[in-house]
Amino acid sequence: MCTGKCARCIGVTLYPLAVISIICNIILFFPNWETKWAMQEREGLGNRITQEVKYMGGVIGGGIMVLIPAIHIHLTGKEGCCANRCGMFLSIAFAAVGVAGALYSFIVAILGLVNGPTCLFSLTWTTPFKDMEKNYLSDSTLWSNCLQPENVVEFNLALFSILLVVSSLELILCAFQMVNGLCGCLCGTCRDKGPV
Numbered sequence: 001m002c003t004g005k006c007a008r009c010i011g012v013t014l015y016p017l018a019v020i021s022i023i024c025n026i027i028l029f030f031p032n033w034e035t036k037w038a039m040q041e042r043e044g045l046g047n048r049i050t051q052e053v054k055y056m057g058g059v060i061g062g063g064i065m066v067l068i069p070a071i072h073i074h075l076t077g078k079e080g081c082c083a084n085r086c087g088m089f090l091s092i093a094f095a096a097v098g099v100a101g102a103l104y105s106f107i108v109a110i111l112g113l114v115n116g117p118t119c120l121f122s123l124t125w126t127t128p129f130k131d132m133e134k135n136y137l138s139d140s141t142l143w144s145n146c147l148q149p150e151n152v153v154e155f156n157l158a159l160f161s162i163l164l165v166v167s168s169l170e171l172i173l174c175a176f177q178m179v180n181g182l183c184g185c186l187c188g189t190c191r192d193k194g195p196v
Helices: 003-028 036-042 057-076 085-115 140-145 152-187
Strands: 119-121 124-126
Touching: 003 057, 003 085, 003 152, 057 085, 057 152, 085 152
Parallel strands: none
Antiparallel strands: 119 124
């Protein structure tokens, strides 16, 4: 496959991944699909939303920092002014930004999974699993210790896991585009010139 077509495929694949990343991060602000926890935090009643959600790894890292490079990478693969060696060279820099964004989203998702959610635990809003000796991920009996929001552990676990997978794919695709961009820069985009 020529480097131009490969860049186009990578760009098109990154679009839905960036959108999924943004949506997952936004949904995490509403544990158990309820808006009251975000409203209570906004009103100054204390931490109700998991800290890692507020880092906006899915919106900033896996979303915006991948979406902007995806647009350039996709355009690099098309015929026209960007589908040349200079465009492929620029796609390396844009892909590097995508790698940084995906890596940020990946790290935040891992922290979200390791530390666990913020919830009402023993009449206090805290992150109860953060300092526990037992790993809450392997012992689901601990999950019932989070009294409110209901099912917050499962909710966070599902969405942070999706963010982890999505950011991993973004990381692989952007890193591959860096190699593809280097090949395109050195060898050209090998576009079809059409019949002579």
